[in-house]
Amino acid sequence: MPDSLSTETAAPNLPRLRGFIADLTRLVERHGDDEAAVLDAGRGLLAGLIAVDDWLPDAYARPDPVHYRQYLLHCDPYERFSVVSFVWGPGQRTPIHDHTVWGLVGVLRGAERSQRYDLQPQEGPLLAHPPEILNTGSVEAVSPRIGDVHAIANALADRPSISIHVYGGNIGAIRRSMFDPLTGRRKPFISGYANAALPNLWDRSQPVHHAA
Amino acid sequence: MPDSLSTETAAPNLPRLRGFIADLTRLVERHGDDEAAVLDAGRGLLAGLIAVDDWLPDAYARPDPVHYRQYLLHCDPYERFSVVSFVWGPGQRTPIHDHTVWGLVGVLRGAERSQRYDLQPQEGPLLAHPPEILNTGSVEAVSPRIGDVHAIANALADRPSISIHVYGGNIGAIRRSMFDPLTGRRKPFISGYANAALPNLWDRSQPVHHAA
Numbered sequence: 359m360p361d362s363l364s365t366e367t368a369a370p371n372l373p374r375l376r377g378f379i380a381d382l383t384r385l386v387e388r389h390g391d392d393e394a395a396v397l398d399a400g401r402g403l404l405a406g407l408i409a410v411d412d413w414l415p416d417a418y419a420r421p422d423p424v425h426y427r428q429y430l431l432h433c434d435p436y437e438r439f440s441v442v443s444f445v446w447g448p449g450q451r452t453p454i455h456d457h458t459v460w461g462l463v464g465v466l467r468g469a470e471r472s473q474r475y476d477l478q479p480q481e482g483p484l485l486a487h488p489p490e491i492l493n494t495g496s497v498e499a500v501s502p503r504i505g506d507v508h509a510i511a512n513a514l515a516d517r518p519s520i521s522i523h524v525y526g527g528n529i530g531a532i533r534r535s536m537f538d539p540l541t542g543r544r545k546p547f548i549s550g551y552a553n554a555a556l557p558n559l560w561d562r563s564q565p566v567h568h569a570a
Numbered sequence: 571m572p573d574s575l576s577t578e579t580a581a582p583n584l585p586r587l588r589g590f591i592a593d594l595t596r597l598v599e600r601h602g603d604d605e606a607a608v609l610d611a612g613r614g615l616l617a618g619l620i621a622v623d624d625w626l627p628d629a630y631a632r633p634d635p636v637h638y639r640q641y642l643l644h645c646d647p648y649e650r651f652s653v654v655s656f657v658w659g660p661g662q663r664t665p666i667h668d669h670t671v672w673g674l675v676g677v678l679r680g681a682e683r684s685q686r687y688d689l690q691p692q693e694g695p696l697l698a699h700p701p702e703i704l705n706t707g708s709v710e711a712v713s714p715r716i717g718d719v720h721a722i723a724n725a726l727a728d729r730p731s732i733s734i735h736v737y738g739g740n741i742g743a744i745r746r747s748m749f750d751p752l753t754g755r756r757k758p759f760i761s762g763y764a765n766a767a768l769p770n771l772w773d774r775s776q777p778v779h780h781a782a
């Protein structure tokens with residue numbers, strides 16, 4: 359097999375994702391009980407991951423014609439955190455929802471519109487914050503402590519947008535809520551994942567062969 | 571979607587594999603520096619995993635017509651250990667090889683023939699131990715400390731055999747050796763893996779929905 363430089367090949371740069379996962383594992387191991395510390399350092403790690411768009415395999419970047427998709431990329435073996443690729447086609451959006459755990463949203467490709475909401479003390483209409491545009495490279499945080507209810511939409515009308523999300527749990531398995539903005543009424547949901555298979559990040563036989 | 575008991579469905583029992591991975595992670599975290607302790611407790615965990623053949627997804631149980639296959643099921647985020655499904659068709663065997671890290675081999679389906687070897691102090695013919703038959707449910711250990719050179723073959727002429735292996739590293743990425751039994755000469759190799767995608771063990775939306 360001929361040698362090839364990574365800049366000359368379309369193969370995804372999996373070591374970047376592998377390094378991110380090891381760094382996050384260390385962070386959660388050391389500071390998992392301190393949400394502010396995890397969000398602070400995690401924001402920097404996620405910003406580093408999405409600063410270069412060379413590592414996401416195509417299978418986890420494919421939009422669905424109808425609904426946004428969430429592809430699990432990695433779950434911590436103790437389910438302390440998960441890393442998910444969200445792909446929105448033009449016009450696609452999430453319902454208004456919460457997370458119940460901390461979360462970080464980093465835009466890898468395109469742009470997204472984030473709309474945050476506050477719940478009323480009693481059931482009643484949600485209070486909408488001004489919408490924000492998240493451009494490629496930006497990172498947003500959510501959690502029950504700092505504000506946990508939002509909706510995200512693709513801000514682009516002509517192509518998909520992709521963001522990489524990190525959550526303080528196995529987000530696809532968590533019981534959480536969608537909200538009716540007019541009444542504030544909750545509807546329970548569990549999101550699951552779109553993919554039955556994860557990327558194999560661990561076949562380093564090619565790079566190891568090529569190393570000195 | 572109709573409710574269904576897990577005994578009535580062909581869906582793989584992924585919680586069994588998920589629990590094994592969490593248990594192994596804990597073991598390596600606590601005793602990773604004590605090989606004898608890891609092999610001792612790991613042997614029990616692996617015996618428990620292979621005691622019931624209801625959890626391996628079909629995609630990781632498929633033989634190749636020509637060569638044995640190794641499918642990565644899980645790699646620790648720090649590459650402290652890996653879990654691999656080895657599938658041998660009739661007549662298929664590994665070359666004589668070493669591991670350089672501890673390993674456990676547990677037979678999930680069928681039967682395997684294990685042939686151990688000792689190296690000579692100087693280069694020279696390998697010294698063969700008596701071959702052993704590993705039946706379904708049995709577990710064998712290897713390591714540089716207790717004997718690291720062997721070959722494994724399918725012991726059945728009419729159907730595949732499958733064993734689940736655990737290694738003290740990312741085995742597909744480790745530089746190790748194959749041996750010529752007549753001369754004892756080494757040939758370096760890195761095995762890699764047959765699969766570009768791992769099973770998604772973390773989509774618990776169905777069981778979580780069904781829980782009370």
Ligand SMILES: [Fe+3]
Nearest residue numbers: 455456457508
């Ligand atoms: Fe969200």
Ligand SMILES: [Fe+3]
Nearest residue numbers: 667668669720
């Ligand atoms: Fe072996």
Ligand SMILES: [Mg+2]
Nearest residue numbers: 387388599600
């Ligand atoms: Mg620890």
